[in-house]
Amino acid sequence: MVDNMDFKEILQDDINNAFLDSSEFAEVHNLNGQEVNIVIDDNVTDGTETGIYGISQKIDDGLYKGDKVIYISTEDTKRPPPGNMLVLDNIRYTIVSTTEQCGMYMVVIRKIGVR
Template sequence: MNFKDILENDIQNVFLNSEEFGETHNLNGTDVICVTDEDSFQEKEISGKLTIESGFYKEGITVFIDKKYLKYKPEGNMRIDFDNKEWIVANCKENFGMYELDLYRYTDY
C-alpha cells in the first residue's frame, strides 16, 4: 500500500465516515457524507484569504466533500443547493480527491 492508498483509505474510513467526522447533508437534492466547518470559513475571512462583498447578514461555511459527489469542479459565484438553502461558491480547492468548498449566503435577519 502506498501513501496515496493510505490517504484515500483514511479519507473514506475516518474523515468522511459518519461514525467519525462525516455527516449526512443534502447537496443539490442528493444525500452525501461530508464535513462542514464554520470556523474555517470565518478564519479565512478574518485572515483575508477569502473576500466576499458586504451585504445583508452573511452566513458562511466550508464543506469538505468527496469529488465523486460532483460531476464538475464548482467555480466561484456558482449557486449550489446545500441542505435546502441556496449558497454561493466563494472558492473551491481540490485536495487529495476531495473538494474544499467555501460557501456563503446572504440572509435578511
C-alpha cells in the same frame, strides 16, 4: 490489503473511512439533491489560505455571516465552480472558492442574500 495499495489509494481510503465517515467526523447532508457525507466548518479563523474568486487570500478574521466551508470527496461530486450556486440542506449558497487537495474539495460557500 494496505500492502497492495499506493499512496493515493491509501489517502482516499482514509478520506472515505475516517474523515468522511458519518460515525467519525462527517454528517450526511443533501447537496444539490444528492445525499453525501460532508464535513461542515462555519468557524474558519485559522489563517487558512484559499482562493477567493480567484485571488489567493488568508481567512484570518473569519468568514462573513452565512459563510461556511464544506469538505467533500472528489469522488462524490464534480469540482464546484466559484460563482455558481449550490443547495445544501435546502438552503441556497453561492460558491466563493473551491480548492482541491488530496482527494478532497474545500468549498467556501456564502448564503445567498447575506453579507
